[in-house]
Each structure stands twice: as C-alpha cells, then as structure tokens.
Amino acid sequence: MCGIVGYIGDKNATPILIDGLRRLEYRGYDSAGIAVYNGGEVEVKKYKGRLSILEERLREHPVLGSLGIGHTRWATHGEPSDVNSHPQTSMKGNIAIVHNGIIENFQPLKEWLIGEGYSFQSDTDTEVVAHLIDYYYDGSLEEAVIKTVERLEGSFALGIISCAEPDKMVAVRKDSPLIVGLGKGENFIASDIPAILEHTRQVYLLNEMEIAVLTKDSVKVLDRMGKPVNKEIFEVTWDVASAEKGGYPHFMLKEIYEQPNAIRQTLKSRLMSGKEDIVLDQIRLSREDLEKVTKINIVACGTAFHAGVVGKYLIEKLARIPVEADIASEFRYRNPILDDNSVVIVISQSGETADTLAAMREAKKRGARIIAVTNVVGSTVSREADDLLYTWAGPEIAVASTKAYTTQLIAMYLIALKLAKIKGEIDADLYLKMKEAVSKIPEQAEKVLELSDELKDMAERNRDAEDVFFIGRSLDYAVAMEGSLKLKEISYIHSEAYAAGELKHGTIALIEDGTLVFALATQDRLFDKAVSNMKEVKARGAYVVALAKEGNREAEKTADRVIYIPDTLDEFIPVLTVIPLQLFAYHIAVARGCDVDKPRNLAKSVTVE
Numbered sequence: 001m002c003g004i005v006g007y008i009g010d011k012n013a014t015p016i017l018i019d020g021l022r023r024l025e026y027r028g029y030d031s032a033g034i035a036v037y038n039g040g041e042v043e044v045k046k047y048k049g050r051l052s053i054l055e056e057r058l059r060e061h062p063v064l065g066s067l068g069i070g071h072t073r074w075a076t077h078g079e080p081s082d083v084n085s086h087p088q089t090s091m092k093g094n095i096a097i098v099h100n101g102i103i104e105n106f107q108p109l110k111e112w113l114i115g116e117g118y119s120f121q122s123d124t125d126t127e128v129v130a131h132l133i134d135y136y137y138d139g140s141l142e143e144a145v146i147k148t149v150e151r152l153e154g155s156f157a158l159g160i161i162s163c164a165e166p167d168k169m170v171a172v173r174k175d176s177p178l179i180v181g182l183g184k185g186e187n188f189i190a191s192d193i194p195a196i197l198e199h200t201r202q203v204y205l206l207n208e209m210e211i212a213v214l215t216k217d218s219v220k221v222l223d224r225m226g227k228p229v230n231k232e233i234f235e236v237t238w239d240v241a242s243a244e245k246g247g248y249p250h251f252m253l254k255e256i257y258e259q260p261n262a263i264r265q266t267l268k269s270r271l272m273s274g275k276e277d278i279v280l281d282q283i284r285l286s287r288e289d290l291e292k293v294t295k296i297n298i299v300a301c302g303t304a305f306h307a308g309v310v311g312k313y314l315i316e317k318l319a320r321i322p323v324e325a326d327i328a329s330e331f332r333y334r335n336p337i338l339d340d341n342s343v344v345i346v347i348s349q350s351g352e353t354a355d356t357l358a359a360m361r362e363a364k365k366r367g368a369r370i371i372a373v374t375n376v377v378g379s380t381v382s383r384e385a386d387d388l389l390y391t392w393a394g395p396e397i398a399v400a401s402t403k404a405y406t407t408q409l410i411a412m413y414l415i416a417l418k419l420a421k422i423k424g425e426i427d428a429d430l431y432l433k434m435k436e437a438v439s440k441i442p443e444q445a446e447k448v449l450e451l452s453d454e455l456k457d458m459a460e461r462n463r464d465a466e467d468v469f470f471i472g473r474s475l476d477y478a479v480a481m482e483g484s485l486k487l488k489e490i491s492y493i494h495s496e497a498y499a500a501g502e503l504k505h506g507t508i509a510l511i512e513d514g515t516l517v518f519a520l521a522t523q524d525r526l527f528d529k530a531v532s533n534m535k536e537v538k539a540r541g542a543y544v545v546a547l548a549k550e551g552n553r554e555a556e557k558t559a560d561r562v563i564y565i566p567d568t569l570d571e572f573i574p575v576l577t578v579i580p581l582q583l584f585a586y587h588i589a590v591a592r593g594c595d596v597d598k599p600r601n602l603a604k605s606v607t608v609e
C-alpha cells in the first residue's frame with residue numbers, strides 16, 4: 001500500500017527519499033512524489049505511474065534541499081493522477097504533507113474548510129489535512145498538527161514539512177504504521193523499516209497518536225496533549241541484504257527458498273529437544289485459564305486466514321477446544337459472540353492489516369484475550385495483543401506471501417501442541433513423537449525445494465491454462481485454498497479451491513477436457529476418498545496432478561502425474577505440501593510474463609478497509 005519516507009539533515013534529501021521509496025515499492029503503488037524545502041519554498045514533484053517517471057523528471061529538473069518528504073500512493077480517494085498524488089500541499093503551497101491511510105470524515109471537513117475560504121485542487125481525503133494544518137498554524141507546526149489530528153477520523157500516518165519552519169519535520173500516526181529513524185546529524189521517518197535501514201538501525205516505533213518532532217540533531221516525541229513521551233530505542237537486527245534479492249530473479253523465489261531457514265528460526269528456542277516442553281514465553285495462558293475457554297476464534301485475512309484454517313483443525317484435534325476460523329472483514333461486522341472467557345488468535349504477517357486490526361479491537365472490546373501471531377516486531381497487532389508469538393520469517397517483500405505462511409503454520413503447530421499439553425489432552429509419547437516430526441520439517445522443506453525444476457516444467461506446459469482447480473479434504477483442503485490463492489494472485493489464472501467431497505454438489509460441472517486439477521491426497525485416513533475424487537474429475541476429462549506422501553505409490557494408478565511430499569505426520573504435512581504449489585504459481589507467472597513480486601491491483605500491506 002502507500003509508502004512514506006522523510007529526511008532532515010545536511011545531505012541532499014532527494015536521493016535519500018527516492019532510494020527509500022524504492023525500498024517500499026513492494027508495497028504496491030500507482031503514483032510517486034516528493035516535496036523538498038529548497039531554501040525558499042517547498043518544491044513538489046509528483047507523477048502518476050512508477051517511481052522511474054519521478055526519477056526521470058528529477059534528472060531533468062533537480063530539486064535540492066536537506067529537508068524533504070516522499071510518498072508512493074495507492075489510490076483510495078480519487079483516481080491515480082498527478083494532482084491526486086502526494087505530497088499534498090496547503091493552498092499557498094507552504095505546507096506539504098504525505099499521508100498513508102484514509103480520513104473517513106474528510107467530506108464534512110472539506111465542506112467546513114470551503115466555508116472557511118479554502119479551495120481544493122485534488123479529489124483526495126489528504127488535502128483536507130494540509131488545509132487544516134494551515135488553518136491551525138500559529139507559529140508552531142507541531143501544535144497545528146496536534147489540533148488537526150484531533151479533528152480527524154480514520155487512519156493516518158503523516159509526514160509534514162513547512163517552509164515557515166524549515167529546520168523541522170513533524171510526523172504522527174493512528175492505525176497506520178510509522179517509525180522514526182535516528183541518525184547522527186540527520187533523522188528520518190518511514191512507514192516501514194527497509195526504507196531507512198541503509199542509514200540507521202536505531203528507530204522509535206511510534207504509538208497511536210504520538211507526534212514526533214524532528215530536527216537534524218534531535219527527535220522529540222509528544223503525546224496528543226503535547227506532553228513529552230519517553231521512547232525506547234528499538235535496534236533493528238536484520239540487514240539490508242535480507243530485504244534485497246540476493247541473486248534471485250524475484251523476491252518471491254528468494255522467499256520460497258528461505259523457508260527452511262525461516263521455519264528453523266521460528267522453531268528455535270521454542271521447540272526444545274527431548275522431553276522438554278515447548279516454550280512460548282509470551283503466551284501466558286495457564287491450565288486454569290484454558291479450563292474456562294469455551295471457544296477460540298482465529299481471525300485473519302488472505303494467506304494468514306488460510307494458516308488460521310490449519311490452526312483450527314490442529315487446535316481442535318490436539319487440544320479439543322472448539323475453534324472458529326474467521327475472515328477478519330467478516331468477523332468484525334457479524335456481531336461475534338465473545339466474552340471474558342473467549343480467546344482470539346489474530347494472525348498477520350505485517351501486523352498492520354486494517355481489517356485484522358479492527359477485528360482484534362472489536363474482540364478486545366468484548367473482553368476476549370488476544371493472542372497475536374505476527375512477523376513484524378513492534379507492529380500494531382503485536383503491541384495491542386495480550387499474548388504474542390512472533391514468526392521469525394524475516395522481511396517478506398513479495399506481495400504473495402510464502403515464508404510468512406509457512407512460518408504461520410509452524411506457529412499454529414506450536415500453539416496447538418502447547419495448548420494440548422497445558423490442557424493435558426495429549427499423552428507424553430504422542431507429544432514427543434509430534435515434536436520430533438516438527439523438528440524435521442526444515443530439512444524436509446529443503447528436499448521439497450528440489451522439485452523446483454519439475455514444477456517449472458509443468459508450469460511451462462500449462463502456461464495457457466484458463467482454469468485450475470485445487471481439491472482436497474481436511475488439512476489438504478486448507479492447503480488447497482492457499483495454493484489456489486497463490487496461483488490467481490500472481491499469474492491471473494482463474495482458480496478455485498474446493499473441498500473435494502463438495503465438488504459433486506455443483507462445481508464439477510466446470511471440469512472439462514484438459515482442465516488442470518491439483519488433487520491433494522496427503523491425509524492417510526482420507527486417502528481412499530481423495531482417490532475417488534480424482535477418479536470423478538478424471539472421468540470428466542481433467543488432467544490430474546496428485547500430491548501424495550512419498551512411499552505411497554497408489555495415486556499413480558489414477559492421477560496423470562504425482563508429486564511426492566516427504567513423509568511426516570498428517571497434521572504437519574501442510575507446511576510441506578504448500579511448497580510445490582508456491583513453486584508452480586511462481587513458475588507459471590514467470591512463464592506468462594507477469595510482474596511476480598508486484599501483481600496488479602494488489603498491495604503488500606492492506607492498511608485500508
């Protein structure tokens with residue numbers, strides 16, 4: 001979604017802003033712009049389209065100055081256009097702002113401002129903020145910002161500069177991430193860490209409604225009343241290289257290959273060897289707490305929701321607690337039945353997804369205890385939850401989630417086993433056996449990656465496919481949903497995931513000669529049923545690719561092709577089964593010439609509803 005970078009120091013701001021925006025490109029955008037104080041005025045350059053267009057124009061007409069803000073916009077209010085791009089400015093052009101999020105009450109504010117004599121250039125919600133700051137400005141930018149944000153409803157991360165105070169930058173956030181980077185003789189703001197990691201590893205993570213006032217030598221953080229807040233410095237431990245491609249043609253492929261290690265990291269210091277218990281030190285549920293829990297809800301969006309569906313199966317099976325997995329945007333509006341004995345597990349790679357955050361807050365308001373599973377340290381989800389489990393996948397840049405998903409599955413495995421243990425629902429031998437199975441996953445995932453060439457070949461042969469189906473039962477169905485999402489989001493091929501037993505109730509009508517069907521058949525107890533479903537679609541002309549456990553050659557008798565997955569317990573095989581599906585989606589998208597890392601219409605972090 002939108003990206004923000006800001007710089008104040010002694011260097012030329014333009015290249016720093018452009019470089020920062022480039023590192024945020026993965027979030028998805030449709031226009032880009034910067035505003036730099038050039039010694040006399042705030043100069044704005046902003047254009048619809050890729051960052052390269054902005055760069056080209058800046059080469060022709062350079063903008064020089066040591067104070068600036070930059071933005072990549074993903075249109076919400078107003079079509080993508082030069083005029084709707086950010087930065088937006090006040091009427092006199094003396095104040096410039098960049099904004100991520102949505103101002104929900106912009107219409108009444110706009111009408112009020114028009115009544116006060118303001119006129120508008122753009123269709124954006126953001127322009128009202130620039131005018132409001134101008135309205136309240138009385139010699140102190142931060143005071144004007146404090147007064148302005150009190151009138152705003154919705155979500156915002158804002159970076160603001162003014163030529164009336166050219167030694168200052170102000171930033172503020174609510175429901176949209178924003179950090180402050182601390183340098184020597186220079187300081188930064190950004191909506192995401194990779195944007196400024198080249199310059200500093202020391203950051204402040206701004207909390208809701210905190211206002212940062214930056215000069216080149218100082219950073220002051222204030223609360224909404226203007227009182228100073230003591231901030232702890234957060235030290236970023238990962239490096240720029242881990243947020244770059246490292247020789248791979250695409251981030252997505254790099255991230256697929258990073259999975260064994262990401263899984264290892266997520267298990268490290270949690271899955272202890274031998275008889276030792278699983279350690280999840282930020283999940284503090286006791287046996288007494290669990291006794292009172294009548295139901296768990298898992299709430300998430302997209303891929304994270306698919307991880308939640310696997311979590312549902314496992315927690316119900318191992319810990320014998322009823323679980324509902326919900327899409328966050330549905331959950332938040334369906335008046336969910338929750339109380340003080342409810343537990344809600346929120347899964348979010350970014351920890352900033354608007355629908356997930358809203359669902360979490362709704363659940364909290366109703367008394368539920370929140371367990372967050374997130375990949376981003378200091379994200380809003382991590383800060384607002386009661387209990388926490390980080391996935392240690394490292395930065396995920398490609399829009400299509402891969403390593404975030406597999407590490408979310410690992411988080412689900414750990415939570416399910418832990419809850420089962422706390423509740424006393426699992427006997428010691430099975431617990432040990434399951435822990436051992438989980439500990440082998442990283443190596444097994446490495447083996448699955450060796451299938452890449454085979455999947456590339458299959459993808460190239462099917463590059464013109466128009467419809468692809470993914471079918472499975474139980475955990476295979478949960479993985480089928482993720483395989484189907486991966487394919488459609490990056491290759492734009494129509495695809496559906498179906499519970500295999502449900503096909504005959506309608507969808508089988510879509511199967512015709514040559515339709516490609518991935519039939520997931522990794523669940524031992526349902527294998528015969530899966531074979532029957534393969535036969536059903538084959539009889540209608542489908543080309544069936546089965547995914548089955550190594551050692552079970554039975555599927556070969558029915559399927560046209562079989563992909564073998566290393567043998568493990570049925571409960572934990574999803575994390576392996578999904579990898580060939582990720583590789584197939586990746587290779588077919590490449591074969592079709594798609595923009596794999598930045599698929600059309602999608603953004604990495606969906607911070608608007």
Ligand code: AGP
Nearest residue numbers: 302303304348349350353400401
């Ligand atoms: C899938 O590839 C997408 N990236 C998307 O479905 C994503 O999982 C969803 O938007 C949720 O994001 P989150 O995990 O950051 O909350």
